[in-house]
Amino acid sequence: MSLFESPLFKDAFEQLEIAAATMDLDPNILDRLKYPKRALQVAVPIRLDDGTVKTFMGYRVQHNMTIGPGKGGIRYHPKVDLSETAALAMLMTFKCALVGLPLGGAKGGIQVDPNELSRQELQALTRRYATEINMIIGPNIDIPAPDIGTDGQTMAWFMDTYSQIKGYTVPGVVTGKPIGIGGSLGRAEATGKGVAYCVNFACKKLGRTVKGSTVAIHGFGKVGAPAAEDLGEQGALIVAISDVSGAIYNKDGLDVEACVEWVKNRNYLKDMKGDHKMISNDELLALDIDILIPAAIDGVVTKDNCHTVKAKIIAEGANGPLTIDAIEHLTKQGAFIIPDILCNAGGVIVSYFEWVQGLQNFFWDLDRINKTLHDILEESFEVVCEAADHYKVDMKKAAMIGALKRLEKAMRLRGLFPA
Ligand code: GLU
Numbered sequence: 500m501s502l503f504e505s506p507l508f509k510d511a512f513e514q515l516e517i518a519a520a521t522m523d524l525d526p527n528i529l530d531r532l533k534y535p536k537r538a539l540q541v542a543v544p545i546r547l548d549d550g551t552v553k554t555f556m557g558y559r560v561q562h563n564m565t566i567g568p569g570k571g572g573i574r575y576h577p578k579v580d581l582s583e584t585a586a587l588a589m590l591m592t593f594k595c596a597l598v599g600l601p602l603g604g605a606k607g608g609i610q611v612d613p614n615e616l617s618r619q620e621l622q623a624l625t626r627r628y629a630t631e632i633n634m635i636i637g638p639n640i641d642i643p644a645p646d647i648g649t650d651g652q653t654m655a656w657f658m659d660t661y662s663q664i665k666g667y668t669v670p671g672v673v674t675g676k677p678i679g680i681g682g683s684l685g686r687a688e689a690t691g692k693g694v695a696y697c698v699n700f701a702c703k704k705l706g707r708t709v710k711g712s713t714v715a716i717h718g719f720g721k722v723g724a725p726a727a728e729d730l731g732e733q734g735a736l737i738v739a740i741s742d743v744s745g746a747i748y749n750k751d752g753l754d755v756e757a758c759v760e761w762v763k764n765r766n767y768l769k770d771m772k773g774d775h776k777m778i779s780n781d782e783l784l785a786l787d788i789d790i791l792i793p794a795a796i797d798g799v800v801t802k803d804n805c806h807t808v809k810a811k812i813i814a815e816g817a818n819g820p821l822t823i824d825a826i827e828h829l830t831k832q833g834a835f836i837i838p839d840i841l842c843n844a845g846g847v848i849v850s851y852f853e854w855v856q857g858l859q860n861f862f863w864d865l866d867r868i869n870k871t872l873h874d875i876l877e878e879s880f881e882v883v884c885e886a887a888d889h890y891k892v893d894m895k896k897a898a899m900i901g902a903l904k905r906l907e908k909a910m911r912l913r914g915l916f917p918a
Pocket residue numbers: 570571572573642643644645646647674675818843844846847848850
């Protein structure tokens with residue numbers, strides 16, 4: 500697949516062009532932002548437990564590093580390819596710029612279903628991938644983190660492999676590490692917590708309250724579960740959650756803690772017993788609720804099913820869960836959309852805190868982390884609302900404009916090499 504072919508890349512590209520036209524972005528800057536700075540494709544061969552060798556395709560794409568080192572997760576998923584990784588790297592550039600981090604945008608991944616590999620095979624895969632991309636990453640170059648299909652353990656293997664190559668321990672090469680090897684308090688829940696903060700800001704803006712609001716969460720994983728816990732604690736009614744096996748629904752609210760315990764042991768929701776009924780993922784998206792949080796993967800709400808969505812606030816917990824057509828339709832219907840590069844930025848913000856703490860060898864307490872995360876997101880939310888008012892555009896376009904303003908300034912200051 501060519502670099503520009505995936506639906507996600509086309510969507511990101513279109514978002515960029517629309518925002519650039521609205522804000523009158525310097526065409527020379529726009530031209531440079533259309534292409535990733537660097538893209539590496541690697542073969543990742545490993546020996547499986549049965550003794551045979553299998554080769555997987557891996558990628559690392561660095562989109563733009565004007566403001567700082569590349570930053571972005573590593574995804575293990577069957578859909579991963581060069582084009583999707585490039586789109587996600589581009590979104591990381593805009594995400595980091597919007598929330599004011601001194602970081603650029605990057606993304607990596609391997610085309611694999613991690614559920615089909617044993618722990619030993621996953622370790623081999625991660626170590627070989629880390630070795631193959633080692634020449635373009637580093638604490639001052641490009642810093643990976645978890646994404647779909649990867650976690651703290653993946654980062655620990657990655658960090659260990661990179662450190663073995665260097666001959667000394669380099670905690671700053673990745674973020675999202677377990678606490679015992681330099682991870683940050685609050686990182687595991689940070690994306691979900693950030694989503695919950697953004698839902699609070701949106702409710703306040705619209706004169707609504709989180710308490711008593713009904714919420715459905717598509718994708719009850721690393722992002723959806725902590726968001727549900729947080730909003731549940733604030734008195735929201737989490738009426739539906741889903742995973743790949745389907746969704747569970749109770750109009751009076753689910754027992755979120757019981758659901759968290761259930762999925763923690765890698766159980767499917769469809770097998771869970773309790774005071775709820777099973778519905779399909781499509782039915783979850785169409786529920787008559789106040790807040791919808793698509794927190795699984797991209798392309799979930801499209802022009803084909805957006806007409807069924809009734810939620811008043813839609814918080815993009817995943818990267819690109821709503822297509823551009825869907826966002827346009829839903830905004831016209833009066834829905835308030837919290838765009839991904841703002842809504843799920845909590846993860847990369849606390850990654851940044853982890854990176855800073857690691858470089859200084861000085862660790863913060865959880866209150867400081869959550870307070871700083873809250874303040875950065877609140878300020879960024881304001882930036883997006885102001886751009887939406889100023890340019891009379893929806894929140895999605897406004898977020899992109901906010902990011903482009905900062906990038907434009909930095910790229911102008913640095914100029915083009917050679918002059
Ligand atoms: N994978 C997350 C994202 O899409 C986090 C990236 C990071 O922490 O670097 O934002």
